[in-house]
Amino acid sequence: METLTATSVPEIFISCKKEAHYSRELVLPQPALVRVISGEVRVAGADKRYNFYAGDTILFPRNQLGRMSKLPLDGKPCIAISIVFRPEILRQYYTANPISLQADKNPGLITFDDHPLLESLFNSLTPYFKLADALPADLAAFKIEEAIRIVRAIDKNADHLLGQLDEPGKIDLVDFMERNYMFNLSAAKFGYLTGRSLTTFKRDFKKAFNNTPEKWLTKKRLELAHYLIFEQKRKPSEVYFDIGFENLSHFSFAFKKQFGYNPTANPAS
Numbered sequence: 702m703e704t705l706t707a708t709s710v711p712e713i714f715i716s717c718k719k720e721a722h723y724s725r726e727l728v729l730p731q732p733a734l735v736r737v738i739s740g741e742v743r744v745a746g747a748d749k750r751y752n753f754y755a756g757d758t759i760l761f762p763r764n765q766l767g768r769m770s771k772l773p774l775d776g777k778p779c780i781a782i783s784i785v786f787r788p789e790i791l792r793q794y795y796t797a798n799p800i801s802l803q804a805d806k807n808p809g810l811i812t813f814d815d816h817p818l819l820e821s822l823f824n825s826l827t828p829y830f831k832l833a834d835a836l837p838a839d840l841a842a843f844k845i846e847e848a849i850r851i852v853r854a855i856d857k858n859a860d861h862l863l864g865q866l867d868e869p870g871k872i873d874l875v876d877f878m879e880r881n882y883m884f885n886l887s888a889a890k891f892g893y894l895t896g897r898s899l900t901t902f903k904r905d906f907k908k909a910f911n912n913t914p915e916k917w918l919t920k921k922r923l924e925l926a927h928y929l930i931f932e933q934k935r936k937p938s939e940v941y942f943d944i945g946f947e948n949l950s951h952f953s954f955a956f957k958k959q960f961g962y963n964p965t966a967n968p969a970s
Contacts, residue, residue, distance in 0.1 A: 712787060712841050715830045718771040718779040723942070726884045727769050728894070732786045732863055733761045734848055736823045740779025743770040744810070745943075747880040751810070758819050760811040760852055762862045764869055764894060766884055782823055782830075784848045791863055794849055800860050811856055818851045871896035875909050882921045885945035888914045922946065923959045930964050937964040 718740070735742070735758070742753040746767040753759060754774070771779040813819055826844065829836050836844075852859040877895050886894075891914065892902030903914065910917050922944040929935045929944075941952035956964045 712785045712790075712845055713783070713826065713829075713836055714785075715780065715782050716771070719773060721773065722771040722779070724769045724771075726886055727767050728886075728890065729761055729763050729765065731763050731788055732791075734784040734786070734852060735759050735761065736782045736819070738780040738782060739774070739777040740781075741772045741774045742779065742781060743772065744768070745770075747884075751812075753812075756815065758813040758823075760813070760856075760859060760862060762810060762865075765810065766881055766886075766894065768884075782826060784845060786845065786849065786863060788866055790842070790845055791849075792866055794846065795864050795866075800864050802861055802864055811852075811858055811862060813852070813855060816855055818855065822848060822851055869894055869896045874902075874905050878906075878910075878917075882918055883925060883944045885947070918945070919955060920959070923956055926952070926956060926964065927960060940964075 715738075735753075737753050737755055737757045737759075739755050742757075742759075744751040744753070744759075744767050746765070751759075771781070773779055822844075829840075849863060852863070872895050874895050874897075878891070881891075881894075888902060889899045892899045895902065897905060906912075906914050906917070912920075926937075926940050926944050929940045930937060937953065937956075938949055941949050944952075946952040946955070953964055
């Protein structure tokens, strides 16, 4: 295990956001256990949105696509403790503790009710964040294994989330893209998440949609924007980020190019 330093990404860390913080697309390279201490954490996936508050504990899978927002609440900043499970740690653990996984079992993120074992785990970590130096690597390794054992004891589905160490397999491209087109990812990342190289992704995409990924994604996002603005009466400034555009000016330009009028116009007039 690598030594924790100020310049490396630690396995165990605490984050504190005093102002509202909105992430771009989030694809975790490894699973993570997150405990909300104060504030609010919002997670928006393709099919579902979650709101988490103080005392909530969530186990996030690797390679799950979504957006995360961290917001202060009731005058308190958003504070969360995260435990990251690196692949080498999980591989070592499951080599010593073999399991049988169902290939089609995908629990998604797992939320935990209040539990004494989780309470004990996170209470034991809190004092270490007062140290001037990072948590010693050997102690971090001990706590990470403790976290693995605890989540496995509480929820049997944890093994299907933590023990799945293979790279993404080839999945239905059309279904994935129709559910996730609003996320602003590169073609290479879309390819990875669907189990394809960039070249194969582009070839399969052309065959499935008779279009390039770039043109198809822009058209789908603008159609969704049109619905949100003119049917659900949302403001363009509230929409562009959620549908995968980098900034409002680029969104407005693309919207007018496709529909012939600005997103602030009244198309019926």
